[in-house]
Amino acid sequence: MRLSACFLLLTLFFSCGDTGTALNPSAGDGVNDGSLDNAESPDIRLTITNVPTAGALLIGQYMDQQFRVDSARVEGNTVIFQRDEPYPIGHYYVYFTNGEAVQLLISKDQTLTATADMGNLVGSMKVDGSEDNELFYQALADESDLQPEFKALATRRAELRNGSAEYVAMRGERAALVEKRSSHLQSLFDRAPNSLFAAYKKAGQNPDLKTIYTATGDLDEAAQVADFRLHFWDNVNFSDDRLLRTPVIKNKLRRYVTELTPQNADSINLAADRLLAKTDYVGKFYEFFANWIALQYEPGNSTIMDAEAIHVHLIQNYFTPERATWSDSMTIYGLQQRAETMAYSLVGQQAPDITVPGLDGRGERLYDLEKPYVAVFMYNPECHHCVEEAPKLTALYDDLKDEVDFYAIALDTDDDKWEDFVRTQNFTPFTNVFDPTNRAIFKTFYVDNTPELYLLGPNRKIVAKNLKVSQLLDAIELHKIQ
Structure with missing residues (x-):
């Protein structure tokens, strides 16, 4: 089975980001597969004060997985990452023994030094030998400077009535602040349009949230979300495999x-x-x-x-x-x-019309059941969850017997266990079937775990599946009003 x-x-x-407004994605849109041709052997030195320097790990990522790339050598207050083979181009974290971390962008130029105070990492970071990291930390510093202004505007917004003159003025201030952020970033992109930094930061930018109205003049939030989703990937260069790291x-x-x-x-x-x-x-x-x-x-x-x-x-x-x-x-x-x-x-397909041997050995055809709805319950008598759900199903019988037929299929068992389950779980009012060969239900109702509960409608199309017994009544009522 x-x-x-x-x-x-x-x-x-x-x-794998950043928020902001959409920027011109054209710069640096050429193919970049992350090749290490002409890349330097790494010599990365970090001197970070106010953090333990007994050791450090270089952590990289690929697709959705993080992994350990290297461990540092320590010289005084400096942690050093060196090896003959270049590191793959991408974004990395340097983790110290107390759990604090420093972000790095590593491209083909892998000889760099960085100094900072962990108490003010972004504001104090000084990088030599890596344009990617100089730009990266400049962008982080610019964002840090703007955040208090964004927070102040958010506080004012909560106190203003939507549509008031003050509210409109606040939105104008925020638009100007967003434009200032975009201008800062664009100036950094222009300095190194083909850099890892530019590709990475552009990919993280969100599209503008457009103001869309319904025919009656109300804000159409559903259309806003749909447009946002449609343009969500506009700033990503799908030819740049560096971004996957x-x-x-x-x-x-x-x-x-x-x-x-x-x-x-x-x-x-x-x-x-x-x-x-x-x-x-x-x-x-x-x-x-x-x-x-x-x-x-x-x-x-x-x-x-x-x-x-x-x-x-x-x-x-x-x-x-x-x-x-x-x-x-x-x-x-x-x-x-x-x-x-x-x-x-x-769901939505015509249910398979199956005929499976019943308790008396004769075939019980699913489509011979005449009530408007059919609940198809598939179980194994020794399955723990099946034993838990079965009494809940029988408890529903009296309330649903006028409009629901119950077709109970035993799976992967034998006649004695099946018949004992039917008796002890009070399944006798149901149509009970079992085919030891599984041929009768081969390629019909898909079961990945037992118990499995399907609901069939009056036309015997599949209305719902993967139901818990507690959801059966709601599924029927929902179908009636659709």
Whole structure:
């Protein structure tokens, strides 16, 4: 059976920001794959006061994983990172023994010194030998200077009536402050348009939140969010693999998928389609996005009503031999087979018409049940959660018996255990079936964990699935008003 099936997602490599307004993304939009050709051997020296210097670790990241890259040598108050092989280009943290950290951008120029006081890290940071880090810490300092003004405006906003003259004036002040921030950043980008710093900071900028009104003149917040989501990736250069070794891409991906996208299968699939199209279905961004979204909504672990619909959509469209070039043919075949099995029982589809042997040995046809709704309950008699949910189901019987038929399917057991479960759990009013060969239900209702509860409507289409028994009544009532 398919119970507790291992999710065969394709292997990820060993394995992300900032807020602000949209900026001109054109500078530095050429291909940059993070090549280490002509890169220096590292000689990175940090002298940070007011922090223990007994040792330090260099921590890097790739896609959504952080990992230890190197450990420091200590000379007096200075921690030193040296080796023959260049470090991969990207964003790093230097962690000290007390847990405090210093951020670094490491590009091909890997000889640099930095001095600072941990008590005022950004304000005191002095960097020599690395334009990326000079610009990075200048940007952090500029932002730090502006934050008190943004906070003061936020405090005033909370005290003002929306639409008042004072409120309009406050919004004008904030727009001017946002423009000041953008101007500061743009001046830094202009100094080094092809730098890691420019690519990283641009990628972290959010699009402008447009003011959109409905036909009646009210603020259309749904349209604002939709436009924001549509332009969320405008400042990201998908040809720049260096960005995959920074926090910005992982952070943007999580926000885009789990916060800005409504958490239902149709919306998630549409958001995934739009994002993956930006990668032209090739390269490391494509590999990362496809794997991450599929893992985020892995059936059995996701709380989305029909996570299988997301899985089927992603696997059938993006994990193909032509597109999933990082994986082997057998893994792809396994994923496609599992997706095909799931595809038979997605929400909104016509439920499979199955006939399974009942307690008397005769076939019990699902479509012979005549009440408006059918609850299909799939269980294993020795499953702990099944034993917990079964009494809740029988407790609902009297309230629902006039409009719901209960079709209970035993899985992966034997006749004696099945019949004992039916008797001890008071399932006798239900239609009880069991096929030891599983042939009667092969490629029908998908089950990743037991118990599994599906609700079928009057036309025998799948109304809901992955239900807890406590959700059954609400699912019926919701369907009636749709």
